[in-house]
Amino acid sequence: MDISRLRHPRRWTVLVVTVIAAVMVTLVVAGTVGAKSKKSKAAPTVAFLLPENVTPRWEGSDAPVFKKALEKLVPGVQVDVLNALNDPSTQQSQAEAELTKGAKVLVIAAVDQKTAAVIVKKADTQNVKVIAYDRLIKDSPLAYYVSFDSVAVGKAEAKWMAVHSKKGARLVIINGSPTDDNAHLVNKGIHQVLNPLFKSKAKVKVAEQWTPGWDPTKAQNEMEQILTKLNNKVDGVVSANDGMAGGITAALKSQKLAGKVKTTGQDASLEGIQNVISGYQGVTVFKDFRLQAPAAATVTAAILNGTTPTNINAHTNNGQVSVPSVMLKVVPVDLANINLLVKNGWIKSQYGGVAKVCKGLPKKSICK
Numbered sequence: 001m002d003i004s005r006l007r008h009p010r011r012w013t014v015l016v017v018t019v020i021a022a023v024m025v026t027l028v029v030a031g032t033v034g035a036k037s038k039k040s041k042a043a044p045t046v047a048f049l050l051p052e053n054v055t056p057r058w059e060g061s062d063a064p065v066f067k068k069a070l071e072k073l074v075p076g077v078q079v080d081v082l083n084a085l086n087d088p089s090t091q092q093s094q095a096e097a098e099l100t101k102g103a104k105v106l107v108i109a110a111v112d113q114k115t116a117a118v119i120v121k122k123a124d125t126q127n128v129k130v131i132a133y134d135r136l137i138k139d140s141p142l143a144y145y146v147s148f149d150s151v152a153v154g155k156a157e158a159k160w161m162a163v164h165s166k167k168g169a170r171l172v173i174i175n176g177s178p179t180d181d182n183a184h185l186v187n188k189g190i191h192q193v194l195n196p197l198f199k200s201k202a203k204v205k206v207a208e209q210w211t212p213g214w215d216p217t218k219a220q221n222e223m224e225q226i227l228t229k230l231n232n233k234v235d236g237v238v239s240a241n242d243g244m245a246g247g248i249t250a251a252l253k254s255q256k257l258a259g260k261v262k263t264t265g266q267d268a269s270l271e272g273i274q275n276v277i278s279g280y281q282g283v284t285v286f287k288d289f290r291l292q293a294p295a296a297a298t299v300t301a302a303i304l305n306g307t308t309p310t311n312i313n314a315h316t317n318n319g320q321v322s323v324p325s326v327m328l329k330v331v332p333v334d335l336a337n338i339n340l341l342v343k344n345g346w347i348k349s350q351y352g353g354v355a356k357v358c359k360g361l362p363k364k365s366i367c368k
């Protein structure tokens with residue numbers, strides 16, 4: 001620098017102003033970049049991938065509760081909720097799109113185990129953790145699993161039917177989707193209870209079906225075919241969930257057998273509760289989704305924060321790894337204890353209250 005120039009006040013003033021302006025621009029730019037960086041760190045994306053829309057719980061309960069719980073734990077988080085509509089390839093495409101978008105965690109209720117395993121493996125190559133939600137994903141480097149004890153669900157359904165059907169009762173078993181691990185676990189529980197009874201002839205298995213996508217319409221068609229083949233000689237139907245039980249009940253109604261031939265189910269769905277009150281369905285196994293979604297949110301938040309989840313209470317072997325798991329309890333609900341769903345707020349929070357649930361139903365049980 002030519003020091004002689006500094007003797008001229010005007011030149012000195014211009015130089016100072018120029019330097020100050022340059023510094024201010026640098027600070028502004030740095031501040032903007034820093035703000036963007038902070039915003040980016042504070043607003044990760046999490047993908048919540050649902051399997052289908054034929055079961056009301058996914059869109060009506062799980063998704064909104066999970067989103068609300070995670071937003072409370074991780075302010076600013078972006079939750080992308082996507083539904084595969086029972087199409088494995090759609091779920092895979094959705095997962096890949098979320099990975100490309102930069103999702104930090106994938107929470108997957110799998111449509112198909114094999115396709116979901118591919119998703120987990122791809123996510124693992126990108127250091128993205130996957131939480132299996134409700135349905136276990138086998139043979140993959142799965143990070144976490146959040147679900148209910150599905151074997152216990154099957155046992156509860158089968159025990160109710162065993163107690164509430166006559167000796168030598170002719171029973172039908174309608175299972176869920178063959179591509180869903182949960183359906184196989186429920187089936188395992190059912191057979192653990194009923195196989196000894198079938199062997200001793202205390203009960204008789206007259207038919208068993210698997211239902212793609214847990215689809216109520218397909219379950220109805222299956223039941224119609226079974227009734228035709230057996231000339232309506234059926235005493236009970238062990239249905240894996242409430243939605244299918246509704247389809248089965250429709251088939252029984254067409255033959256004027258609804259109420260005489262009881263069904264089982266799970267989820268404590270609106271239809272399931274109403275069918276229990278009406279006498280068409282014997283039991284619905286209550287799984288409190290209000291606990292499941294927040295449990296998954298707690299695990300997700302720990303992953304995002306780089307910590308270990310504090311709510312792990314089990315480990316599940318998925319064929320490749322021992323998966324840290326959150327396993328929640330289930331409760332069978334029939335006419336004898338259905339008031340439990342009123343006392344714990346389930347009916348009010350999920351269905352708007354007893355009056356709405358009981359509209360058009362017989363004046364009995366909680367609908368008096």
